[in-house]
Amino acid sequence: MDLDPSLAALRPLGGFFVLRTAGEALRPLPTLAQAYTEQPSDASGGALTSRVRKVAHALRAPEARIAASVAQQGLAARLWSVTLGCAALYGRIPDLDPRLLRWDPDAGAPDDLRLTEVRPLPADPATLAHVVLHGHLEPLTAALHARYRVATGLLWGNAASALAGAARQLDRWAHANGRTDTAPRTRALTAELLGHPLLAGTGTLTETAFRRRNCCLYYRVPGGGVCGDCCFPRPPRSSPRAPSE
Incomplete structure (x- = not known):
């Protein structure tokens, strides 16, 4: 199935899977490319800083790096959900180039993402890794590590956890709705992505259950x-320092 301009097939999945597109009214918002290139020395901050502050306030987090970890995992979950959902339902994924994705850092959960142009790409594991891991999570990890000193191992654990969580939700939906073709495709994609060098060793996947090897710090809020x-x-x-902090 070809991608449609509004990615309507994602709507029944709800929540983290739905992605606004250019067919909807867009108010001026920063792109994720702009968020990833914020400079740690910029005291005024930007979209990424605003998001971490919002999460910190909502959670009453005692440390900024806890909020940074939670914010990163939420955004990773959105990106994985959209790509896995499209791969499973369309057999194609949209190009989620950070310059095409606008982000409202002041929105609630899940993160409000808006794609300005729907450009189809293949739905193979290498393309998904290029789009999400290299296109988004590498620069996001670098930005949060530089600004908040969050351990990179912890953030890659978050990325793996978000991937496994998105896959688990999609698997449940597929079984509940008789989509027998969707569940195995999702599991195969997830297993291969978790073997990517950036995610390998972050945890153990058993069917749809994932056990990570480090902690996102949420227990500290x-x-x-x-x-x-x-x-x-x-x-x-x-409250010892968590593994890979």
Whole structure:
């Protein structure tokens, strides 16, 4: 199936999978390319800084790097959901070049992304890795590490967790809606992507369940616990530095 201008096939999946396109009214928003190239020395900040501040306020995070970690994982989940959803339902993915994706850093969750032009690409693992890992998560990881000193290993663990989470949601939807072709395609793509050098070693995938080897730091926010795929079975009492911090 060819990509349609509004990516309508994603709408039944809801939430993290839906992507606004140029066919909808767009108000001026920064591109993700602009967000990734913010300079750590820029005290006034920009879209990425604003997003981390918003997350920090919402979570009452005691450290900026905790908010940076959570913000990064949320954006990674959006990017993986869109690409996996399109790969599974269309057999093609849209070009998510950071210069084509506008982002509202002040929106709630999930992140508000708007694609200014729908350009189809193949849905093979190498293309997905090029679009999401190299096009977005590499520059995002570099930016957050430079500005907030978040460990790169932690951020790649977040990226793997977000990928596995998107795949799990898509797998559930496929089974609930009788899409017998979608679930195996999603699982195969996910397994191959988790073997990519940037994600290899971040955790273990067993069918649709993923167990990561480090922690996103969410347990450090007031009232926070551990995520379902966390390396910790329960929140550490003494709050030691998490693996790969």
